[in-house]
Amino acid sequence: MKVTVVAGNPKPGSRTLNAAVLLSNLIAGRDPDHVIDVTALGVGLLGWGDAAVSASVETVATSDLVVVASPTFKAAYTGLLKLFLDQFATGNGMKGVTAVPLMLGAGPAHFLAPELLLKPVLVELGATVPCQGLYVNDKTFDDPAAYQGWLDQWGEIVRRNAGPTHES
Amino acid sequence: MKVTVVAGNPKPGSRTLNAAVLLSNLIAGRDPDHVIDVTALGVGLLGWGDAAVSASVETVATSDLVVVASPTFKAAYTGLLKLFLDQFATGNGMKGVTAVPLMLGAGPAHFLAPELLLKPVLVELGATVPCQGLYVNDKTFDDPAAYQGWLDQWGEIVRRNAGPTHES
Amino acid sequence: MKVTVVAGNPKPGSRTLNAAVLLSNLIAGRDPDHVIDVTALGVGLLGWGDAAVSASVETVATSDLVVVASPTFKAAYTGLLKLFLDQFATGNGMKGVTAVPLMLGAGPAHFLAPELLLKPVLVELGATVPCQGLYVNDKTFDDPAAYQGWLDQWGEIVRRNAGPTHES
Amino acid sequence: MKVTVVAGNPKPGSRTLNAAVLLSNLIAGRDPDHVIDVTALGVGLLGWGDAAVSASVETVATSDLVVVASPTFKAAYTGLLKLFLDQFATGNGMKGVTAVPLMLGAGPAHFLAPELLLKPVLVELGATVPCQGLYVNDKTFDDPAAYQGWLDQWGEIVRRNAGPTHES
Numbered sequence: 265m266k267v268t269v270v271a272g273n274p275k276p277g278s279r280t281l282n283a284a285v286l287l288s289n290l291i292a293g294r295d296p297d298h299v300i301d302v303t304a305l306g307v308g309l310l311g312w313g314d315a316a317v318s319a320s321v322e323t324v325a326t327s328d329l330v331v332v333a334s335p336t337f338k339a340a341y342t343g344l345l346k347l348f349l350d351q352f353a354t355g356n357g358m359k360g361v362t363a364v365p366l367m368l369g370a371g372p373a374h375f376l377a378p379e380l381l382l383k384p385v386l387v388e389l390g391a392t393v394p395c396q397g398l399y400v401n402d403k404t405f406d407d408p409a410a411y412q413g414w415l416d417q418w419g420e421i422v423r424r425n426a427g428p429t430h431e432s
Numbered sequence: 433m434k435v436t437v438v439a440g441n442p443k444p445g446s447r448t449l450n451a452a453v454l455l456s457n458l459i460a461g462r463d464p465d466h467v468i469d470v471t472a473l474g475v476g477l478l479g480w481g482d483a484a485v486s487a488s489v490e491t492v493a494t495s496d497l498v499v500v501a502s503p504t505f506k507a508a509y510t511g512l513l514k515l516f517l518d519q520f521a522t523g524n525g526m527k528g529v530t531a532v533p534l535m536l537g538a539g540p541a542h543f544l545a546p547e548l549l550l551k552p553v554l555v556e557l558g559a560t561v562p563c564q565g566l567y568v569n570d571k572t573f574d575d576p577a578a579y580q581g582w583l584d585q586w587g588e589i590v591r592r593n594a595g596p597t598h599e600s
Numbered sequence: 601m602k603v604t605v606v607a608g609n610p611k612p613g614s615r616t617l618n619a620a621v622l623l624s625n626l627i628a629g630r631d632p633d634h635v636i637d638v639t640a641l642g643v644g645l646l647g648w649g650d651a652a653v654s655a656s657v658e659t660v661a662t663s664d665l666v667v668v669a670s671p672t673f674k675a676a677y678t679g680l681l682k683l684f685l686d687q688f689a690t691g692n693g694m695k696g697v698t699a700v701p702l703m704l705g706a707g708p709a710h711f712l713a714p715e716l717l718l719k720p721v722l723v724e725l726g727a728t729v730p731c732q733g734l735y736v737n738d739k740t741f742d743d744p745a746a747y748q749g750w751l752d753q754w755g756e757i758v759r760r761n762a763g764p765t766h767e768s
Numbered sequence: 769m770k771v772t773v774v775a776g777n778p779k780p781g782s783r784t785l786n787a788a789v790l791l792s793n794l795i796a797g798r799d800p801d802h803v804i805d806v807t808a809l810g811v812g813l814l815g816w817g818d819a820a821v822s823a824s825v826e827t828v829a830t831s832d833l834v835v836v837a838s839p840t841f842k843a844a845y846t847g848l849l850k851l852f853l854d855q856f857a858t859g860n861g862m863k864g865v866t867a868v869p870l871m872l873g874a875g876p877a878h879f880l881a882p883e884l885l886l887k888p889v890l891v892e893l894g895a896t897v898p899c900q901g902l903y904v905n906d907k908t909f910d911d912p913a914a915y916q917g918w919l920d921q922w923g924e925i926v927r928r929n930a931g932p933t934h935e936s
Contacts, residue, residue, distance in 0.1 A: 274814070307811045310778070310848070338858060339712065339892040340885075343850030344814070350841045350848075355585070373735075375709035376675065379552050380716055381844075381885065387547065387564045388843040392589055394562040396555045399709075417523070421560055425593070442646070475643045478610070478680070505686045507724040507880065508717075512646070512686075514679030522674060543877035544843065548884055549676075549717065556675040567877075691921070715891065720883050723900045728925055730898040732891045753859070757896055761929070 265426060268298040268327040272334045272345020276303050280368050283405040284333035287366055287398070290411050291329065291422055298323050302348045309347040321351050329362050329426035332386060335402070336369035341382045349385055358391035362426035365397035368405055375399040394418075394425045433594060436466040436495040440502045440513020444471050448536050451573040452501035455534055455566070458579055459497065459590055466491050470516045477515040489519050497530050497594035500554060503570070504537035509550045517553055526559035530594035533565035536573055543567040562586075562593045601762060604634040604663040608670045608681020612639050616704050619741040620669035623702055623734070626747055627665065627758055634659050638684045645683045657687050665698050665762035668722060671738070672705035677718045685721055694727035698762035701733035704741055711735040730754075730761045769930060772802040772831040776838045776849020780807050784872050787909040788837035791870055791902070794915055795833065795926055802827050806852045813851045825855050833866050833930035836890060839906070840873035845886045853889055862895035866930035869901035872909055879903040898922075898929045 269288050271281035281301055288296045300320045308314025324330050332349075334341040352358060365382040367374070378397025386393050395418035404410040437456050439449035449469055456464045468488045476482025492498055500517075502509040520526060533550040535542065546565025554561050563586035572578040605624050607617035617637055624632045636656045644650025660666055668685075670677040688694060701718040703710065714733025722729050731754035740746040773792050775785035785805055792800045804824045812818025828834050836853075838845040856862060869886040871878070882901025890897050899922035908914040 274816075303814075306814065309814075310807075310810065312778075337850075337854045338856075338889050339715075340850070340889055343847050343852070343854045346841075346844070346847030346850050348847070350846060352842075354842060359585075372708040373711035376552075376712040376716065379555065379675075380548065380712065384544075384547050385842050385844055390585065392562050394560050394593060417527075417558065421593075425562060425589075442648075471646075474646065477646075478639075478642065480610075505682075506688075506690060506721050507883075508682070508721055510686060511679050511682030511684070514673075514676070514682050516679070518673045518679045520674075540876040541879040544880040544884065547843075548880065553674050553676055695921075712888075715888050716884065720880075723883065726921065728898050730896050730929060753863075753894065757929075761898060761925075 265292065265328045266326065267292045267296040267329045268300065268324055269296045270300045270302065270324060270330060270332045270348070272302045272342045272348060274303050274342065274344050276301055278335070279402050279405045280333050280335045283368055283400055284331045284366055286406065286408065287364065287411055288331045290408060290415055291364070291419055300324070302344055305348065317351055324361065325352070325357060327361055329422070331364045331366055332382065333366040333368070334382060336367050336374045336377055339374050340377060341367065349389065352389045354388065356390040358386060358389040361391045362422060363391035363393050364395060364422060365393065367397070367399050368402040369399065370402055372401065392425050394421050433460065433496045434494065435460045435464040435497045436468065436492055437464045438468045438470060438492060438498060438500045438516070440470045440510045440516060442471050442510065442512050444469055446503070447570050447573045448501050448503045451536055451568055452499045452534055454574065454576065455532065455579055456499045458576060458583055459532070459587055468492070470512055473516065485519055492529065493520070493525060495529055497590070499532045499534055500550065501534040502550060504535050504542045504545055507542050508545060509535065517557065520557045522556065524558040526554060526557040529559045530590060531559035531561050532563060532590060533561065535565070535567050536570040537567065538570055540569065560593050562589050601628065601664045602662065603628045603632040604636065604660055604666045605632045606636045606638060606660060606666060606668045606684065608638045608678045608684060610639050610678065610680050612637055614671070615738050615741045616669050616671045619704055619736055620667045620702055622742065622744065623700065623747055624667045626744060626751055627700070627755055636660070638680055641684065653687055660697065661688070661693060663697055665758070667700045667702055668718065669702040670718060672703050672710045672713055675710050676713060677703065685725065688725045690724065692726040694722060694725040697727045698758060699727035699729050700731060700758060701729065703733070703735050704738040705735065706738055708737065728761050730757050769796065769832045770830065771796045771800040771833045772804065772828055773800045774804045774806060774828060774834060774836045774852065776806045776846045776852060778807050778846065778848050780805055782839070783906050783909045784837050784839045787872055787904055788835045788870055790910065790912065791868065791915055792835045794912060794919055795868070795923055804828070806848055809852065821855055828865065829856070829861060831865055833926070835868045835870055836886065837870040838886060840871050840878045840881055843878050844881060845871065853893065856893045858892060860894040862890060862893040865895045866926060867895035867897050868899060868926060869897065871901070871903050872906040873903065874906055876905065896929050898925050
């Protein structure tokens with residue numbers, strides 16, 4: 265199983281990124297194979313065909329499990345994350361990938377954003393998203409307890425979907 | 433595998449109901465075990481604890497695969513369908529059920545409604561919804577071709593999720 | 601200015617209803633002219649053409665300002681409220697009405713629901729909804745302070761839109 | 769009245785931009801005062817405090833009427849547009865601005881995207897958005913007839929909201 269984390273926070277090495285790595289570990293029981301800090305792709309994101317961007321897209325497209333994470337900006341995912349997602353082919357750019365939408369925010373108000381806003385983009389790319397989108401308060405992002413309720417409900421379902429395809 | 437169809441059209445025996453039965457057949461390869469025409473539950477939907485409503489909720493809750501269908505009223509699912517869904521326990525009322533959101537409408541304008549509006553309600557009930565929500569034009573509801581693109585993309589994923597649990 | 605409150609809680613005389621009346625007072629500076637507790641309309645909501653339902657629809661349609669309120673059921677508005685809204689003409693059933701979406705819930709998690717879910721239904725009916733949808737914790741529903749931030753930002757804009765039409 | 773058009777298409781001088789200028793003309797009866805083709809802001813969008821980006825933000829924030837336009841990428845607004853919107857202050861970055869959400873797409877399927885996805889971002893920035901979000905097929909973007917139904921329903925309401933503030 266190939267596991268990748270994508271984080272769309274303009275700040276490098278953000279809490280968003282660390283939360284996504286932690287969630288990935290809690291789901292897969294080990295570190296992710298690839299960590300894509302979208303902000304590091306820089307100006308290549310503003311056009312089409314940049315080599316580093318294309319390589320990152322390919323990494324995601326060939327993964328079995330991808331945690332896609334964003335901080336909450338303006339009650340939605342960041343423009344930076346969406347820039348990266350806009351690079352994928354519509355309909356099948358994430359076909360065969362099991363994706364988990366994760367958003368972090370300063371308070372509980374935007375709890376619905378990963379389910380109502382981020383998930384539909386991943387599904388439009390063809391990803392299988394069998395779980396509810398997860399929202400985590402950015403003050404408790406490094407506490408596994410903040411993920412436990414979601415894991416109890418969705419962890420096994422995510423693992424089952426990620427398992428049988430793209431065996432590596 | 434126990435297969436159930438739910439249709440929330442105020443008109444009994446509606447195109448919505450027939451579309452849901454057809455989609456269920458296309459996914460499962462056979463007729464559904466149960467068909468719940470929500471409008472037949474009548475006034476019991478307006479309170480809590482009605483026997484026929486409770487039995488229908490139990491039928492859904494113990495199914496492996498449920499197609500949940502609604503016509504498009506005011507660019508969203510119907511109040512009638514939501515009345516029925518409000519009878520389930522939050523968080524786990526559909527736990528273990530693989531659900532497919534289906535909406536019918538007179539034109540293509542509300543194509544996003546099953547994904548953005550109906551799916552999140554089913555997920556909130558604990559259903560596994562591994563596919564994109566499907567919108568079908570109500571003029572072609574009885575033509576299997578109207579479902580083919582969706583089936584090619586999501587049919588196997590839905591079957592895989594519905595299969596391993598609640599084996600009957 | 602004709603002011604109406606609509607509350608879609610299955611429980612009569614609910615906190616939802618009282619919150620909507622309070623918000624209406626805070627906006628308009630006086631009690632509403634009409635209060636529609638949707639649950640009182642009962643079985644007439646399940647069909648079309650019921651006299652009491654039609655009269656309530658007409659009351660809303662001829663109002664200048666309507667607060668439309670729902671508790672949060674399954675992370676969305678109630679089926680009961682939507683049953684009532686389904687009775688309006690699409691596109692212009694609330695034309696000329698300035699509407700305020702209000703939702704109550706037990707915790708902050710569903711804060712986005714009035715903006716993302718309830719507002720679009722009102723707009724589809726032709727209502728003018730110039731404000732952000734408001735979510736209030738049902739533990740503080742009777743405390744004007746719970747509405748103050750929203751009022752400071754949106755109160756005058758709502759009043760300005762409700763004022764110049766349908767002068768009574 | 770200060771009128772501004774914002775277009776978030778990665779392609780300079782796009783149909784999106786031209787559609788937004790046309791809609792602005794149809795609403796205001798004259799050419800916009802400012803046209804912001806977001807793609808021209810380039811790499812400054814990837815950080816904070818770029819002078820040209822800040823000037824564009826200021827232009828929008830001090831406008832009375834802003835048409836905010838995006839092509840439909842992955843069933844949502846573009847990452848490029850959201851990058852620009854992420855530069856505004858949450859809650860009041862567009863306070864006093866009347867904004868019109870406009871999206872273009874290749875077919876009718878994503879008709880709901882401007883209402884359900886783009887509008888809430890503008891409202892979160894404090895903009896007054898008294899109209900339904902508008903979706904236009906990109907094959908008819910230069911035909912005023914494609915805008916007429918929306919204009920009949922919402923044009924006067926938008927003008928009334930844009931009029932009384934920030935008189936220039």
